[in-house]
Amino acid sequence: MMRFFETLKNIWSIDELRKRILFTLLLIAIYRLGSYIVLPGADVDALTASLDAQGGGNDLLGLINLFTGGAFNNASIMALGIMPYITASIIVQLLGFAVPYFQRLQSKEGEAGRKKLSQITRALTVAITLVQGAGYLTYIKSNGGMSSQVDESIFWLSGIIILSTGTIFAMWLGERITDRGIGNGVSLLITVGIIVGLPTAFGFELVDKSDSLLLFALEMFGFFFVTMLTVMIVTGVRKIPLQFAKRMVGRGDAAAPTSTERDYIPLKVNASGVMPIIFAQALMILPVSLAGFGSNEAQTSWLVQQFNDFTSPLYNVIYFCMVVIFTYVYTALVVNPGQYTEYLRRQNAFIPGVRGGAETEEYIDAITSRITLPGSIILGLIAILPAIVAALGVNQQFAIFFGGTSLIIMVGVVLDTLQQIESYLLMRKYDGLVKEGRLEGRGGNSRMQSLGADF
Template identity: 65%
Template sequence: MKSFISTIKNIWKIKELRERILFTLLILLVYRFGTYVLLPGVNRAVLEAATSSSAPTDILSMINAFAGGAFNRAAFFALGIMPYITASIIVQLLGFAVPYFQKLQQKEGESGRKKLTQITRLLTLAITLVQGGAYLSWIKSQGAIDPNIPESIFWISNVIILSSGTIFAMWLGEKITDRGIGNGISLLIMIGIIATLPQAFIFEFTSQMAAGGLLIFVIEIAALFAITMVCVLIVQGIRKIPIQFAKRMVGRSSNIPIQGARDYIPIKVAAAGVMPIIFAQALMFLPSTVSQYFMGETTSSTGFLAQLTDISSFPYNAVYFILVVVFTYVYTALLVNPKQYAEYLKRQNAFIPGIKPGKPTQDFIDAVTTRVTLPGSIFLGLIAILPAVVTLFGVNQLFAYFFGGTSLLIIVGVVLDTLQQIESYLLMRKYDGLVKSGKIKGRSSSMQTIGSDL
C-alpha cells in the first residue's frame, strides 16, 4: 500500500502527466454528460417503459452497453462512437482491395494518413446519417415520439443532432489521443462499458442472494478474475525472433565486429489487440439496421436474420467467431509488415541466425507471424463468444457482458495501454514504474526495439 501511494505521488509530481490525466478525465466527464442529454421530441417515460421490458439478449442491449446507456435513453451520444469504428473497418478493407488506398496506407507516409483520416471522417458522417435514421425508426416503433411535435421536424432535427453527437464524440477521442492519456477512441468505448458495470454487479449479487447462491456468486467472481488474468497474459504474450548484428560503426573508426550483439523482434500473440473485436462487433450491428429498414416494426422472430440479432443464438456466435479470427489476421497484417522488417535488418547489417537476408528473412517473419497469430485469433474468438456460453450456466446477461467477450477485452487492452503510457512518463523522470520488476507492455509496444524505427 505504501508503494502504491508513493507511485500516485510520483505521478502527480510530473506536471505534463498530471495535466494529461486531468484533461482526459475532463473530456470523459463531458462525454458522460452527453449520454444523459435527451433528444428533443422523445417521450422518456414511454421509452424507459419499452426498453425495460426488452429481451436482454437483443443486439440493441449490446449497443446500449457500448454507448454507456445512452442508446436506451435516446441521448445526444445515443450512437456513440460505433459509426466511426464501422467507417474505419471499411477504410481498412479498402486498403487491401483498392490500389489508391494501398498507396495512401503504405507509401505516402504522414500525408497519406491525413487523407485516410479525412476519408474516414466523411464516411463516418454518411454512416451516422443512415444509422441515425434507423435509430429514429426504432424510437418510433416504441411509440416514444411526442405527438405534439411535427414528425418531419422531429426526423430532420434529430438526424442532425445524432450525427453531430457522433462527430463530436470522435473529436473528443482525437483530443484525448493528442493531449490526454491513451487512445481516445478506445477510452470512450471503455468508459461507456464501465458505466454499466456497477449496475450489472449489484443485479447479479442481489439475484444470487435471493436464490441463496452466495457460493455461486463467489465462484463467478473467481472465474471472472481468472479469465481476466488469462486475457492479460495473452495480450502481453510475445514470440521473440532473435536477431544478431554483424558489425557496427563506432565513431570515426572502422567497422568493429561486435561479438554476441543480439536483439529481437517481438511478435505479439495478439498483435491486433482489441481492434478485431470492435470491428467484428460493429459489423454484427448491420443485421439490426437492415431489419429496421427492410422489415419494419413487424420483424419476424424467426429466420436467420433474426438469429443474427440475438447474441445468445448459435448463428450469431458462429459468425461473430469467424469475423474475429478473420479481422485478427487482417489487422495483424496491417501492423506487422515482414517486408519492412527484412529491409530494416538489411540496412542495419543485422540478420536472423540461420536465415539468409532479403526474401528468406521476409518469408520467415511472415511464417512466424502467421503461426503465432493463429492461437491468438482463436483465443480472441473464444473470449468474444464467452458471454453467450456463461449465460447457459445461469449467469445474468447483463453481468455476462463483463464475464468475457468484447467488454473484458476492451477493458484489459485499454487499461494496459493507458498504464503503459503512464509508466513511460515515470521511467523518463527516473521514478519507479508501476510494477516492481519488468515493465507493462501495452499494444503500442508491439513495435518496440528494432520495430520502433519502421
C-alpha cells in the same frame, strides 16, 4: 499498499502528467454529461417501457448501447456516441489494404498523408452519422419513443442535426484527449461507456447470488481469470532473436570488432486485436437485419431466432469459426513479412541460422502462422464466453463483461493508458507502475519495438 500511494504521489508531482490527467477527466465528464441530455421531442419513458416489454432488443443494438454507456436506449443527444467514427476508421483502414491511393497515403506520404486520411475519415464519419441518425430516429418512432406533442418533420430535422453534432463533438473530444490528455481519446470514450455499466451489472449479479455467496465468489474468481487471460492474449509476443553486423573499432591492422548487438522482432500473438470480433459480430447480425425487411414469417423463422439469441449453440459455433477465420485474414493484412525482411536488410541484421531475403520472409511468415492459431482460438473462446457463462446461470448483464468485445477493449485501453503514465514516471526517474517485469512496450533494448507495434 504504501508503494501504491507513493506511486500516486509521484504521478501527482509531475506537473505535465497531472494536467494531462485532469484534462482527460474533465473531457470524459463532459462526454458523460451529454449522454443524459435527451433529444428534443423524445419520450424516454415510453421508449424504456417498450424496450422492457421486448426484453431488451437484439445483440447489435445492445452492443451499441453498451459502447455508448446507455445513451442509445436513453434517446440522448450522444446516442450514436463515437461509433460512426469507429466505423469510418475501419472503412478507411480496409481501403488502405485494397486501394492504391489509400495505400500511398498510409505508407508513403508521411504526415501529409496522415492528415489527408484524417480529413477523409471525418467526412466519412459525418456521412455515416446522417444515415445512422435517420435509422435511429426510425427506431425511436417504431418503439413509441416520439412524443405526440411534437411535429414529426421537426423531430426528424432537428434530431438528425443534433445526433450528427453529438457524434462530431464526441469525435472532437476524443482528438483533444489524444493531443492534450493521456491515452487514446476515442478508445477511452468507448471504454468509459463500457465501464459505466459494470457496477450496475455487478450489483444485479450480487443480488441474484445473495443466497449463495460461495457461487458468487467463484464467479469473481472466474472473471479475474478471464481478465488475466485477456491481458495475456493482448500483450503476448513471440520474440524472434536477431543479430546485427559487428562494427569495427580503429583502422587498419589495429581494427577490432565490437561484440555483436542482439535484438529481436516482437511478433504479437494477437496482431489483429479486437477487429475479428467486430467483423464477425457485424456479419452475425446480418441475417436478423435482412429479415427485418422481409415478411413476418421470415422474422419469426427458426434460423433468425437462433441468430438473434447470442446464447444459442448455432450462433456461438458459427461466431467462433468466423472469429478464427477473420483473425487469420486480418493478421495476413496487417503483418507483412516482406517489410520486416526489408528492414533487416537496411539495418544489416539477420536471424541466426536463417538466410536473408526470401528465406527470412518465409521464416517470419511461418512463425506468424503458428502463433496465430492459438491466438485465434483463444480469441474465439473469449468472444463466445459471455454465452457460456450466461448458460451456466450468470446474469446476462454481467455475463457480457466476461469476454467479447467489451473486455478486450477495456484491457487494451487500460494497458495503453498505464503504459503512457509509466513512460512519464520513468522519464522523471521514478519507479514504474510495476515493481517487476515490464508493461508491453516499456523500455527494453529493441529497435524492432516500434516496427512490431506498427504492424
